[in-house]
Amino acid sequence: MVATSVKLEYDIKDIGLAPLGKQRIEWAGREMPVLKQVRERFSQEKPLAGIRLVACCHVTTETAHLAIALKSAGADAVLIASNPLSTQDDVAASLVVDYGIPVFAFKGEDTATYSRHVQIALDHRPQIIIDDGCDVVATLIQERQDQIKDLIGTTEETTTGIVRLQAMYRDGVLTFPAMNVNDADTKHFFDNRYGTGQSTLDGIIRATNILLAGKTIVVAGYGWCGKGTAMRARGMGANVVVTEIDPVRAIEAAMDGFRVLPMAEAATVGDIFITVTGNKHVIRAEHFAVMKDGAIVCNSGHFDIEIDLKALKSVTDEVKVVRNFTEEYRLSSGKSIIVIGEGRLVNLAAAEGHPSAVMDMSFANQALAAEYLVTHQGKLEPGIHSIPKEVDQEIARLKLQAMGIAIDTLTPAQMEYMNSWTSGT
Template identity: 80%
Template sequence: MTATPVRPTEQKYEVKDLSLAPLGRQRIEWAGREMPVLRQIQERFAKETPLKGIRLVACCHITTETAHLAIALKSGGADAVLIASNPLSTQDDVAASLVADYGIPVFAQRGEDSETYLRHVQIALDHRPNIIVDDGCDVVATMVQERQAQLAELIGTTEETTTGIVRLRAMFKAGVLTFPAVNVNDADTKHFFDNRYGTGQSTLDGIIRATNILLAGKTIVVAGYGWCGKGTALRARGMGGNVIVTEIDPVRAIEAVMDGFRVVPMSEAAVHGDIFITVTGNKHVIRGEHFESMKDGAIVCNSGHFDIEIDLKALGAQATEVKDVRNFTQEYRLKNGKSVVVLGEGRLINLAAAEGHPSAVMDMSFANQALACEYLVTNKGKLEPGIHSIPVEADKEIARLKLQAMGIAIDSLTPEQIEYANSWTSGT
């Protein structure tokens, strides 16, 4: 476990500018005010070092919140390397501070191209990780496809995106998931809060920063009514938007209807929408035929993990001109004379144009990640290959710590109530 990491070069980091570190540290410290749960875990990790000797790779959005996860993992003894999971989500000052102030190797620069990203994935795998904290499953998938010999050294992986879990399930079905993977995404203290409240607020924050438009009175189309879609639709309505939901799942569609939203196919929504937000985790949710039907000046953006939900290739083929009109905002002038505005190059709008989820919700998400890493190490050799849930006890402990930090108390069962809850002979 303590073998020296193997890297093809002497390169220890790749960030934009180390001189940005003071600003990054200031912002990291500010975010920490809203992350009391992860702070308590970090303090325990520093005393117990449950990750001592573990080589760890984290492929995440390099933000102020992720910085606290990285610091907690290092405090726990992990030999950690960070790379970016999205080219437009890296906060360069944070990356610089992690290197300069906390001694954590980071390979990430805002705006890096695909070639650079893939090179960073290879650098991460050269670290010969025992644990992979993945965000979209790229590192894990690359190891399975290209680094089979390293699988014997892998204790397991954690994944906190819906997209990544879909890929892991496909890998398991194909028989190539030969190690345990912890499904952090489906922990109650993750998806109930991060996906719903975090995505809901930060998505609209990104749209507003990129466009400075008034949302009240606009028809806002939300593609997908999973937890991210629910949060986005809820916040869009709260800002005065007239929200339309599109879905492929009949149960979620019914839920959206009963939550008071109009549900129609995308082909119909395309005609009415002023703003389109994709949060499905699937590809080409908005396609060529939809662009042709849209109003002049319709705005489209994505808040799903990968930049495949909007078919930008088809849009480019329909365009006679593409120009930047604001930061993170491109206008495609179509052959039919109308224009479509794309935000954040179709990538995660909340990170491309804003700062991602608020620290308060990432506190719980990253607490889950830290505990998932500990769980994998503690249960090394005991977990079957496949996808595992966060232990219920850990989920509830995170919620308890969060409530405690917020100064909120809840009731406990009385002995009589416990007896009643565990009895089958007591009825009405």
């Protein structure tokens, strides 16, 4: 860990990893043309000049480009991790050394350190918070009420974080604007579906090196993350079972060709279990009891509460590390359950997270949402606000342009027809 005797300026694992981190950041940038264009404009216009900003994100090569864009916009930015196992230590080092961005994050930090970093971030007295899971905002409301007056607003990019913001609004404690980045079309249709789908399986394969073809993979939850995970698992040759609590999503999964079962039944047939619900204890003691010997469980939801590991440990005689980020729980019954990444985000605990091409759009949304909060300061009511459609459309247009894809435009006659009620059959 690195600190000064006067003030903790950054807290990372190894400053010497910076050269490797810079190389990897530059590689990721090859696939992030939209955020590059946003950063270039920000460098000229400085829309966040002097704004104190805290970003609580997974510290990856892709996040590095968001942090660089925010600094280019003139923001006085601090970056902390949004998950104890998601930080890429070489990236954290490069951001400090090569880009002058204070980072408080390292892979494997314990809960106390994670909480301390949140407090350090709030010591920055942020005017804008870019959150991933809503921990910084929740801590601000619960412990730093006096700082709310400084806040222009927050942006949130996860389903879990939006659920927490909605609960805050219902309870009357969300007294400032929050931008719902997660539900932007150019975020959840792509990041949640294609990003989570690919990176989740990437994490499982890196951690276990098992063949997915022919395995029965149980996907808990059929939101956009679940859809992507199920789709990619089927593409790898797995037999996919979906569990759901939402009847509409369950019908959708069935009509997409997946077998739909309650978890109590799925637990008896699954070889690999992936939770992507955003809820707690989706896999519980009664499910562990009926799983096959050697069943693999992992989580791709934001927090590590979807798998009830306390219940698993209560019936476990021994826990043994069998591969990097992979633990074998030897149960009292004699069988074993394999847990990947301590039940935390498997795509970041055991792999590198979403590919940069998809995070390009997500982080463009984050950067533009921060700009929107500043340019509309004093004009937005407290509560949750959607990304403006024109911003969403512009991000999609820039992405298509970078991909070399052209699309049609409406003719004058078509525009007239679409805006008229007098034209009939």
